[in-house]
Amino acid sequence: xxxxxxxxxxxxxxxxxxxxxxxxxxxxxxxxxxxxxxxxxxxxxxxxxxxxxxxxxxxxxxxxxxxxxxxxxxxxxxxxxxxxxxxxxxxxxxxxxxxxxxxxxxxxxxxxxxxxxxxxxxxxxxxxxxxxxxxxxxxxxxxxxxxxxxxxxxxxxxxxxxxxxxxxxxxxxxxxxxxxxxxxxxxxxxxxxxxxxxxxxxxxxxxxxxxxxxxxxxxxxxxxxxxxxxxxxxxxxxxxxxxxxxxxxxxxxxxxxxxxxxxxxxxxxxxxxxxxxxxxxxxxxxxxxxxxxxxxxxxxxxxxxxxxxxxxxxxxxxxxxxxxxxxxxxxxxxxxxxxxxxxxxxxxxxxxxxxxxxxxxxxxxxxxxxxxxxxxxxxxxxxxxxxxxxxxxxxxxxxxxxxxxxxxxxxxxxxxxxxxxxxxxxxxxxxxxxxxx
Numbered sequence: 001x002x003x004x005x006x007x008x009x010x011x012x013x014x015x016x017x018x019x020x021x022x023x024x025x026x027x028x029x030x031x032x033x034x035x036x037x038x039x040x041x042x043x044x045x046x047x048x049x050x051x052x053x054x055x056x057x058x059x060x061x062x063x064x065x066x067x068x069x070x071x072x073x074x075x076x077x078x079x080x081x082x083x084x085x086x087x088x089x090x091x092x093x094x095x096x097x098x099x100x101x102x103x104x105x106x107x108x109x110x111x112x113x114x115x116x117x118x119x120x121x122x123x124x125x126x127x128x129x130x131x132x133x134x135x136x137x138x139x140x141x142x143x144x145x146x147x148x149x150x151x152x153x154x155x156x157x158x159x160x161x162x163x164x165x166x167x168x169x170x171x172x173x174x175x176x177x178x179x180x181x182x183x184x185x186x187x188x189x190x191x192x193x194x195x196x197x198x199x200x201x202x203x204x205x206x207x208x209x210x211x212x213x214x215x216x217x218x219x220x221x222x223x224x225x226x227x228x229x230x231x232x233x234x235x236x237x238x239x240x241x242x243x244x245x246x247x248x249x250x251x252x253x254x255x256x257x258x259x260x261x262x263x264x265x266x267x268x269x270x271x272x273x274x275x276x277x278x279x280x281x282x283x284x285x286x287x288x289x290x291x292x293x294x295x296x297x298x299x300x301x302x303x304x305x306x307x308x309x310x311x312x313x314x315x316x317x318x319x320x321x322x323x324x325x326x327x328x329x330x331x332x333x334x335x336x337x338x339x340x341x342x343x344x345x346x347x348x349x350x351x352x353x354x355x356x357x358x359x360x361x362x363x364x365x366x367x368x369x370x371x372x373x374x375x376x377x378x379x380x381x382x383x384x385x386x387x388x389x390x391x392x393x394x395x396x397x398x399x400x401x402x403x404x405x406x407x408x409x410x411x412x413x414x415x416x417x418x419x420x421x422x423x424x425x426x427x428x429x430x431x432x433x434x435x436x437x
Contacts, residue, residue: 006374012065019077020061023084030088030314035293037315046091049102053087056109063113071427074356078349079419082404083108083412085334086347090407093319093326093333094179097407104409108416112136117277122424126368129182136175139168139220156226157399170414173238173379179240181371184246190366191247213259215239227273228396233386234379235262241378242371245361281396300329300391303336311339326407328399331391347388350403354381355420362423373425376418392419 031050038046057080063074083105090101119125125132143156145147149166150158158165184191215236222232240256267274279286284297299322305314319325321332328331335343350359357377364370380403390397401408403415 009343013061013073016064016076017061018073020057023077023081027054027080027088028113031091032384033314034088034092037313045098045102046095049087049091049098050084052102053084053105056106060109060113061176062118067117069116069421069423069427070430071425072356072360072430073157074351075112075322075419075423075426078353078356079404081415082349083416086330086407086412087406088314089330089334090326092337093330094407097326099409099413100409102163104412107409108413111413112416112420115417116424117341119393121319121370122421122428125178125372126182126185129179130181132175133179134178136172139172139175140218140222142168147197151227156225157231164409168206169228170410171251173234174418175243177238177375177379180242180291181368184242184371185367188246191243191252191271193247198345214288224267225372226272229274229396230386230397230400233260233398234382237382238375238378241382242375245374246367247372253399277396280390281393281414284393295391296324296329296398297313299323300332303329303332304392307336307339307343310342311335311337311342313337325400327407328397329391330402330406331388334405346405347384350380350384353377360422360426360429364425365429369428373422379418380415 015091027050031046033044057076060076060080064071087098087101087105135143142159145159148159148161149156150160157167157169159168218235222228222235236256236259240253243256244250245254264274268278280294280297284294284301286294303317303319303322306317311317314337317333317336319329319336322329322332331346333341334346338346357373357380359371361370361377364373383400383403386395386398387400387402389395401411404412
């Protein structure tokens with residue numbers, strides 16, 4: 001308490017405020033650059049949106065200062081910068097969706113603020129681990145219900161609410177990370193120090209292997225029935241990453257990857273939508289696959305090539321050639337206009353986000369909080385890796401979005417809640433150290 005009182009209120013969180021000033025500068029510059037190249041009628045929202053967003057981010061900073069929050073000062077500016085870039089790109093790629101994305105940004109900011117103050121004790125979440133697991137599985141299955149479930153672009157991952165739709169999987173990610181963190185904290189000793197071994201690898205009792213097989217089975221069911229390869233990779237990938245963080249044993253990662261590859265090979269032989277994804281990835285220039293996703297992928301590759309080292313300039317590319325560019329191929333659109341340099345700078349932001357998240361995990365005082373922070377950080381890292389890898393044709397394209405940047409309300413709100421949780425974990429260790437950025 002003395003350390004907190006020693007920091008004058010007006011000077012608190014100066015690092016965060018300084019970085020937000022840079023975010024404001026870049027956001028205004030981006031909108032001005034886009035407006036300067038607009039050939040269609042003027043969109044008044046392009047002036048209102050950046051002003052509202054900057055006030056929103058400043059309000060979050062003032063809120064954190066007002067409650068004397070002593071957590072991380074880097075994550076909020078990174079999330080704000082990525083979200084601001086997303087708004088600029090929505091104005092560039094689909095200006096009619098700009099006000100909707102701003103509305104989602106406001107909701108996301110509210111969700112972030114709520115996460116900062118509720119619950120008061122993060123470790124209490126571990127006591128309800130099975131509640132989070134059951135709730136997560138129910139949300140995961142919700143799109144399969146005949147009345148509310150919706151199929152969009154071939155994937156049945158949406159739930160209809162009023163005139164719009166939400167993607168329950170986004171909330172499921174956080175719920176399952178909380179469950180995994182609590183479960184692995186309880187059973188990590190058994191999982192990592194079993195007396196039975198196969199070569200250098202420990203083999204825990206069979207009952208403790210059941211969750212691994214169960215997670216694999218659920219991931220395969222998602223791919224089969226909801227036709228969403230991205231959710232499958234994220235679901236199982238997050239679990240394997242947290243299992244490795246908890247035990248330090250490569251055995252689980254090897255077995256898990258083997259199961260994922262085996263399941264993918266079987267699904268490729270049995271299910272047409274999996275075959276279509278893989279065939280499009282392997283043969284995107286095949287004329288027979290033109291209308292099955294090949295055209296979209298090829299145009300994205302052309303956009304990357306056109307960008308060169310420094311890009312065509314914001315507003316000077318031709319992203320309209322890529323179908324659904326504002327969601328699935330926003331990375332390619334940005335790379336075309338910002339070039340390789342801009343694309344690498346964007347990826348560097350995600351790397352800094354991962355670094356800060358893992359640093360928070362290392363400093364956390366309990367195993368539950370360490371696994372929680374590590375799992376949340378890995379969500380953003382793996383999601384970025386999967387979507388960018390798909391855009392670059394390194395792996396088959398999936399339906400997930402680029403965190404914070406791509407258009408989409410469910411993803412944006414969930415990712416801001418994720419940032420709030422990470423900052424809450426950082427606050428615990430920051431209080432123990434007496435503050436710091």
